[in-house]
Structure formats: C-alpha cells, structure tokens
Amino acid sequence: MNTKVPLSSVAENEFGQRVAARLSAGNQALPHDIGERLRVARAQAVAQRKQAPQLRAAPAVVQAGTTAALGGGGGWGWWTRIGTVVPLVALVAGLVTISVMQDEDRASELAEVDSALLTGDLPPAAYTDPGFAQFLKSDGASD
Structure with missing residues (x-):
C-alpha cells in the first residue's frame, strides 16, 4: 500500500514533535506530581x-474569469444573492428616509420661529438691540 502524506501534514508533525520535545525538556525542572x-x-x-x-475539508479556490474566490462547495444561487442585497438596500433606504425627515423637521422649526418673529408685535430689529435685552432682564426681575 503506497500512501503519500501531504507536505503540510509532514510539516505539522515535525512542528508538533519539536513542541513536544521542548515541553518535555521543561518537565525536568518541575515537581514530579505536576510533571x-x-x-x-x-x-x-x-x-x-x-x-x-x-468534519469538513478546506474550501477550494475557485477562479471565474479574472477574479478568484474561496468556494465552500455549491455556488451562490439567485436567492442567496438576493438575500444578501435586500438588507443592504433596506438599510440605505432607511438612512435616506431618516435624513429627509430630519431635514423637513428642521425646516418646519425654522419656519415657526420666523413666522413668530415676523407676526409679533415688535419689529425684528428690536431683538438685536442691547437695550431691549436689558429691558427684558429688568422686566422679568420686577414681576
């Protein structure tokens, strides 16, 4: 019976024997019960x-055209490809929706502030007057 052992298996065995020899050499300095x-x-x-x-063999390298990939048996079916793309599309759509909603909320908040300023009793220039800020502080303290 002519059985050939792969080169990687021989290298693994040699490495294992060297590690075992090193461990055995260190055993002599240990107490007998621990050894x-x-x-x-x-x-x-x-x-x-x-x-x-x-349990399983290592995946084989599969080359298709100019690209190479690891293949673990059986190709990627259409359902698997769709199943990997759908969550990505849903994530991007969700992020775009959140961004649009936040932009709309910011715009509506700014519009409310602007309409309150423009329809109020005071002119907009009053809010920038330093005397008006002092008046608001003193008016709030007198109440």
Whole structure:
C-alpha cells in the first residue's frame, strides 16, 4: 500500500514533535506530581486529536474569469444573492428616509420661529438691540 502524506501534514508533525520535545525538556525542572499531570493531559489531548474526524475539508479556490474566490462547495444561487442585497438596500433606504425627515423637521422649526418673529408685535430689529435685552432682564426681575 503506497500512501503519500501531504507536505503540510509532514510539516505539522515535525512542528508538533519539536513542541513536544521542548515541553518535555521543561518537565525536568518541575515537581514530579505536576510533571505527571502534564504527561497525562498531553496523552489525553493526543488521544482526542486522533479520535476526532475531520468534519469538513478546506474550501477550494475557485477562479471565474479574472477574479478568484474561496468556494465552500455549491455556488451562490439567485436567492442567496438576493438575500444578501435586500438588507443592504433596506438599510440605505432607511438612512435616506431618516435624513429627509430630519431635514423637513428642521425646516418646519425654522419656519415657526420666523413666522413668530415676523407676526409679533415688535419689529425684528428690536431683538438685536442691547437695550431691549436689558429691558427684558429688568422686566422679568420686577414681576
């Protein structure tokens, strides 16, 4: 039986062996009970790693025309594309609506202030007169 191990798997195994050797070298300075607990934990981790099957393969690189993308199997259907675009369109429409409503509210507030100034008993120039501001302060204090 001729089985070839991928190069990345060989590199992973070598890295794992180097890490294990480094950890084992550091064990000699630890007390015996701690070293034994670490050895048992390491053995359990290796056993779990060997038992765990690979759940899915890495996505393949798919090239379409001049662009490349990661594909995880199955293409993007029309419903998926529509489902990703609709929330974006709804968000933009909501933001535009909020902006328009705020502009209208500001304009109506300014119009109310302007109409109150123009239809009031005093001329608009009175509001800029420093004597009038002093009169309002003294009038408010006398009441």
